[in-house]
Amino acid sequence: MSAASDTAELAEPVVKTRGYWSGVVRRFSRDPVALTCAVIVLALILAAIFAPYLGLNDPYHASMIKRLKPIGYPGFPLGTDEQGRDMLSRLIYGGRLTLFVGLMPVVFAFFIGSALGLVAGYAGGWINTLIMRTVDVFFAFPSVLLAIAISSALGAGIINSLVSLTIVFIPPIARVAESATAGVRSLDYIDAARASGGGALTIIRVHIIGNVLGPIFVYATSLTSVCMILAAGLSFLGIGVRPPEPEWGLMLNTLRTAIYVNPWVAALPGLMIFITSLCLNLLSDGLRSAMNVKD
Amino acid sequence: MTDAPKPGTPLVEFDNLKVRFRGERTVHAINGVSLSMQPGEMLGLLGESGSGKSVTLKTLLRLLPPKRTDIEGGVRVNGTDIKTLSGRRLAAYRGGEVSMVFQEPALALDPVYTVGDQIAETVMRHKGVSRRAAMDVALDMLTRVRIPSPERRLKNYPHEMSGGMRQRAMIALALACRPQLLLADEPTTALDATVQIQILLLLRELQKEFGMGVIFVTHDIGVAVEVSDRIAVMYAGNIVETGTTRDVIKDPRHPYTKGLLAANLHGAVKGERLDAIPGSPPALEEPPSACSFAPRCAFARPACLEALPPEIDLGGGHKVRCVLEQDQVKTPQPVEA
Amino acid sequence: MSKTDPRSAKADRGGPNQPLIIAKDLKKHFPIRSGLFNRQSATVRAVDGVSFDVKKGETLGIVGESGCGKSTTARLLVGLIDLDEGHIVFDGDGLGEDISLKELRRGVQMVFQDSYASLNPRLTIVDSVAFGPKILGLGNPTGRARDLLGRVGLDPNRFADRYPHELSGGQRQRVNIARALAMEPRLVILDEAVSALDKSVEAQVLNLLNDLRREFGLTYVFISHDLNVVRYISDRVLVMYLGEVVEIGPADVIYENQAHPYTASLFAAMPSMDPDNLTEEPPLAGDPPNPIDPPSGCRFHTRCKFAEGVCSAKTPKLSVIGGDDTHQAACHMQEPGSGHSAAIKEAAE
Numbered sequence: 001m002s003a004a005s006d007t008a009e010l011a012e013p014v015v016k017t018r019g020y021w022s023g024v025v026r027r028f029s030r031d032p033v034a035l036t037c038a039v040i041v042l043a044l045i046l047a048a049i050f051a052p053y054l055g056l057n058d059p060y061h062a063s064m065i066k067r068l069k070p071i072g073y074p075g076f077p078l079g080t081d082e083q084g085r086d087m088l089s090r091l092i093y094g095g096r097l098t099l100f101v102g103l104m105p106v107v108f109a110f111f112i113g114s115a116l117g118l119v120a121g122y123a124g125g126w127i128n129t130l131i132m133r134t135v136d137v138f139f140a141f142p143s144v145l146l147a148i149a150i151s152s153a154l155g156a157g158i159i160n161s162l163v164s165l166t167i168v169f170i171p172p173i174a175r176v177a178e179s180a181t182a183g184v185r186s187l188d189y190i191d192a193a194r195a196s197g198g199g200a201l202t203i204i205r206v207h208i209i210g211n212v213l214g215p216i217f218v219y220a221t222s223l224t225s226v227c228m229i230l231a232a233g234l235s236f237l238g239i240g241v242r243p244p245e246p247e248w249g250l251m252l253n254t255l256r257t258a259i260y261v262n263p264w265v266a267a268l269p270g271l272m273i274f275i276t277s278l279c280l281n282l283l284s285d286g287l288r289s290a291m292n293v294k295d
Numbered sequence: 296m297t298d299a300p301k302p303g304t305p306l307v308e309f310d311n312l313k314v315r316f317r318g319e320r321t322v323h324a325i326n327g328v329s330l331s332m333q334p335g336e337m338l339g340l341l342g343e344s345g346s347g348k349s350v351t352l353k354t355l356l357r358l359l360p361p362k363r364t365d366i367e368g369g370v371r372v373n374g375t376d377i378k379t380l381s382g383r384r385l386a387a388y389r390g391g392e393v394s395m396v397f398q399e400p401a402l403a404l405d406p407v408y409t410v411g412d413q414i415a416e417t418v419m420r421h422k423g424v425s426r427r428a429a430m431d432v433a434l435d436m437l438t439r440v441r442i443p444s445p446e447r448r449l450k451n452y453p454h455e456m457s458g459g460m461r462q463r464a465m466i467a468l469a470l471a472c473r474p475q476l477l478l479a480d481e482p483t484t485a486l487d488a489t490v491q492i493q494i495l496l497l498l499r500e501l502q503k504e505f506g507m508g509v510i511f512v513t514h515d516i517g518v519a520v521e522v523s524d525r526i527a528v529m530y531a532g533n534i535v536e537t538g539t540t541r542d543v544i545k546d547p548r549h550p551y552t553k554g555l556l557a558a559n560l561h562g563a564v565k566g567e568r569l570d571a572i573p574g575s576p577p578a579l580e581e582p583p584s585a586c587s588f589a590p591r592c593a594f595a596r597p598a599c600l601e602a603l604p605p606e607i608d609l610g611g612g613h614k615v616r617c618v619l620e621q622d623q624v625k626t627p628q629p630v631e632a
Numbered sequence: 633m634s635k636t637d638p639r640s641a642k643a644d645r646g647g648p649n650q651p652l653i654i655a656k657d658l659k660k661h662f663p664i665r666s667g668l669f670n671r672q673s674a675t676v677r678a679v680d681g682v683s684f685d686v687k688k689g690e691t692l693g694i695v696g697e698s699g700c701g702k703s704t705t706a707r708l709l710v711g712l713i714d715l716d717e718g719h720i721v722f723d724g725d726g727l728g729e730d731i732s733l734k735e736l737r738r739g740v741q742m743v744f745q746d747s748y749a750s751l752n753p754r755l756t757i758v759d760s761v762a763f764g765p766k767i768l769g770l771g772n773p774t775g776r777a778r779d780l781l782g783r784v785g786l787d788p789n790r791f792a793d794r795y796p797h798e799l800s801g802g803q804r805q806r807v808n809i810a811r812a813l814a815m816e817p818r819l820v821i822l823d824e825a826v827s828a829l830d831k832s833v834e835a836q837v838l839n840l841l842n843d844l845r846r847e848f849g850l851t852y853v854f855i856s857h858d859l860n861v862v863r864y865i866s867d868r869v870l871v872m873y874l875g876e877v878v879e880i881g882p883a884d885v886i887y888e889n890q891a892h893p894y895t896a897s898l899f900a901a902m903p904s905m906d907p908d909n910l911t912e913e914p915p916l917a918g919d920p921p922n923p924i925d926p927p928s929g930c931r932f933h934t935r936c937k938f939a940e941g942v943c944s945a946k947t948p949k950l951s952v953i954g955g956d957d958t959h960q961a962a963c964h965m966q967e968p969g970s971g972h973s974a975a976i977k978e979a980a981e
Contacts (some may be wrong), residue, residue, distance in 0.1 A: 020754070020795070188750035189760075192808070195710050195737050196764030196815055206763065210754040343830035344801075443918075457919035458698075487697035488857060492901040493914040514830065517903030521910060540907040558831040560860040561905045565883070566842070569864075571835035575800045 027290040034286020037279035044276060048095035057086035059093040059246050068262045079265040081251065082258050087265055091272055094246035098273070101158060101241065102228030105165035110220045113170045117177020118212070122185055122204055132178060139171040147230050151239040161240045165230060169223055176219045180212040214291050221284035225277035232273050248273050305331040306476055306508040307355070310369035313582075314350055314532075317363050323579045324350045326532040326587075327368070327603075332525075334475060337502050337509045339523030339540070341516060341555070345576050347532040348512045352478045355510075356389055372476065391421040394469040398481040400461040404453040410437070410464045411449030414471045421472045436467035439504075440497060459490035463497065470501060477502075479511045483518060495521050516559050520544055525612070528552050531577050531587035538613030548615040550592045586618070594619055644688070646724035651685035652819055652851045653709065653740070658682045658718035660704055664924065674924045678704040680875035682718075686819065691845070691852040693866030693883065695859060695898065697920045700872040702855045706823045709853065710742045723818070738768075741812035745824035747804035751796040757781065757807045758792035764815045773814075780810040783847075784840060802833035806840065813848065821853045826861065838865060859902055863887050868958070871895045874923050874931040877950065881959030891953040891961035894932045930964065940964075942971040 028034060047054065063084030071079045078087040120131040138146065150164035184190065185208070193203050232249025234240030241247040243254065251269040259266045314325035325347045332338050342348040353359050354370060357377060370377050372393060380388055397403040405413055414433035415426060430449070437445035440463040453461055462482060469477060479498065483491040499522050502509050513519050519526050520540055527537040528549065536549040547553045554572040563569060574591045586592070589599035598618045607620040660679040663672040679701040686692045694702045707713045709720065711733045720727040720736070727736050744750040751760050761777035770776065778788035784806040796804055805825060812820055822841070826834045838861065844850060856862050862869060862883070869886050871879040871894065879892040890896040900915035916935050921927060927934045933943035942964050950960040951967045964972035
């Protein structure tokens with residue numbers, strides 16, 4: 001006793017497409033630039049993680065004799081720094097801190113900012129006003145200044161760098177999350193879910209998160225390169241990582257004086273920062289088009 | 296402006312037009328459209344979503360992305376193959392010889408210029424007249440599309456106008472350079488019923504006044520009847536039936552046309568089961584090798600699935616692509632390739 | 633079958649003569665805020681004193697142009713937006729007095745115009761349909777959803793695990809209907825539910841709606857701008873203009889004899905469908921006015937060719953047309969003793 005005597009699937013072209021994520025993977029794998037960048041970033045991260053097992057020289061071992069040796073010096077493929085420490089080793093070890101301080105704040109900010117934005121976007125009204133105006137106050141400052149101000153107030157150190165950079169990146173992510181949520185919130189399927197008796201938390205969990213996380217995630221990845229540069233900048237200014245820890249920004253600072261003696265070696269940390277942030281940016285662009293995020 | 300139309304030349308001529316989109320999926324949007332239209336004629340192009348009616352219009356204006364589109368067959372306007380146009384001649388053709396009215400005037404008009412500026416700018420570009428003269432043309436056009444207090448409206452931005460007013464301004468803009476051909480892409484679909492009828496009657500009047508040819512694309516049979524001299528019914532990228540409005544409406548021959556007329560519910564009896572066409576249109580991933588409508592057709596027979604249906608000329612310009620008509624006409628036309 | 637569920641077999645509490653839903657003097661005004669401090673600068677009178685009832689098993693068609701408040705009325709009936717004033721009585725139970733919003737929503741469901749926007753793109757259609765039953769804690773929500781998909785003409789074996797973008801517009805709208813039915817409602821509000829569909833598909837969905845009404849004993853409120861469709865599906869028709877009811881009556885009566893000049897204009901604006909008898913003149917000039925600060929008196933007087941002084945001075949009340957109290961219109965010409973020259977001078981006492 002089917003109600004639909006004229007069935008809809010009659011003569012229906014079966015357009016069975018693959019799932020969303022397999023489509024994302026397929027589109028991403030067809031993007032050579034993004035793919036290359038992904039390989040480079042992945043290699044940098046792996047090298048940083050497994051640095052102790054790569055058979056490198058001790059990055060802290062100084063030598064007064066072998067200071068500022070050029071690239072290709074026997075035993076030191078990338079030369080030595082102003083204290084005679086192995087540059088290759090320091091760059092790879094430096095990747096640990098730089099990438100950690102450069103990426104983790106975005107990860108923290110992603111969770112906190114998304115949560116704030118989701119609540120503000122879904123609730124609307126005075127809750128939205130309260131959250132978003134507070135966020136706007138932070139947003140009003142240029143990110144570099146804000147990071148410097150918070151870091152100086154908290155003092156140098158890795159934890160404080162993480163905290164200050166996280167605070168810097170919460171407002172932009174919260175903004176994107178709020179506008180994405182408000183956009184989805186106005187769609188009919190949310191009304192339909194409300195009419196089905198769904199509570200706010202259920203609706204956010206089932207119907208909203210899945211549809212806003214993509215755009216927020218893509219946006220967050222585009223912030224990683226900025227965050228890395230900021231983190232390196234803080235160390236460069238002496239309010240981030242403290243010596244003798246290897247960190248690219250800090251290394252750039254200490255090698256700055258050697259720029260006339262051995263410019264190539266002095267430029268290496270900067271080159272690393274440049275390559276990494278460029279790759280992160282292009283990777284984010286690739287993700288954006290692969291995930292079909294419109295903005 | 297290009298040369299004056301040679302006498303006897305059709306205004307628009309499609310000769311076995313085929314349009315295919317490449318991309319993640321290939322779509323055969325237009326599959327052998329042949330149609331010609333005389334100057335000053337008002338042709339209604341009727342079809343549902345995906346039938347290829349909008350693609351036909353975009354082909355005429357060369358608006359399709361060239362990298363992703365394969366176009367085969369001839370498209371001639373006033374005897375000129377528009378595929379050969381480029382650069383300055385293409386720019387003169389678009390907006391000068393042929394212009395277009397869109398479904399959403401709010402999107403088609405530039406929000407940062409006043410209506411008067413937009414019309415004047417187009418006139419200056421195509422006619423090479425002074426700004427003052429162009430503004431006079433703009434004022435004249437707003438008067439002709441019956442916009443109340445046109446002097447004041449010249450200085451309005453699109454967002455300061457209501458939907459119906461914006462569509463009138465859009466028509467004024469499209470007609471400012473006196474095109475020989477106006478393409479109207481569902482221009483009344485977004486409007487309220489009482490406004491829609493105003494715009495339809497306005498277009499009908501302006502068409503008589505200016506003597507231009509109009510291709511009016513719509514999904515609504517009632518709208519097509521209200522404005523068209525002739526109707527062409529499209530399905531799956533082909534024209535399945537064409538003829539004078541009277542012939543097509545009062546004596547529809549193609550089962551799809553009949554189904555569309557029934558689905559309009561004009562005169563449907565309440566509660567009685569509707570004679571709905573089952574299923575939905577084909578996805579057109581392959582070029583059709585048989586009648587595209589056959590899978591949904593109540594009268595389909597084996598012959599329908601064997602080859603492309605022939606075009607049968609019923610006389611008086613009434614043509615239909617359906618094997619069912621073959622038996623009823625004494626001298627069937629040869630099957631077109 | 634789902635009918636055995638004790639919660640769905642909610643007794644016909646009010647009896648057959650109790651209207652399923654009564655809307656009494658509904659009002660909804662939206663503030664327009666602007667400026668630095670979000671001060672209210674104007675008010676959209678979206679729904680301004682609308683009253684009607686829907687009898688059990690009937691279909692009430694609501695017609696009107698954009699801005700007339702028909703969609704707002706629909707959302708008020710489902711409780712998606714809060715009433716400013718007025719009462720909703722569902723089968724004899726007053727909303728907020730005898731039943732809660734949650735209970736009302738069990739009985740009233742809605743199908744929206746945009747079939748794509750009304751489905752979560754990241755959920756398979758069976759999950760979308762099962763969402764409501766899951767929330768309600770009904771047993772076997774997935775089984776119910778698959779059963780309903782079958783009833784709306786989508787073979788669950790082929791369609792259940794598809795995503796909305798893999799379906800055509802007509803199929804998506806069938807999913808939305810199934811989703812509404814999953815809540816086992818007694819009243820379904822169809823807000824332009826077939827308007828975005830192609831005509832050939834629209835006819836299929838209308839057939840489906842008629843079948844489902846019989847099978848599930850449903851009552852419909854059918855909102856549309858297409859008068860042909862409304863005539864086909866509705867028992868009674870309600871015409872709205874700028875947030876007010878201007879005419880209400882049996883569909884056949886209104887289609888033959890429109891008492892309000894606005895209703896008459898709406899009908900005259902329909903394309904003629906007869907190439908030998910084309911529309912000669914548009915029945916109305918200009919666009920519908922903005923529901924922000926609507927005209928005084930009869931809101932239609934700015935566009936009405938019969939308007940007289942009384943029309944802008946006095947708001948007309950719904951009055952009975954031709955002695956048939958099911959047919960009412962709010963026009964001074966129909967109101968005896970209103971002062972309009974076309975009205976009967978004084979009520980025949």
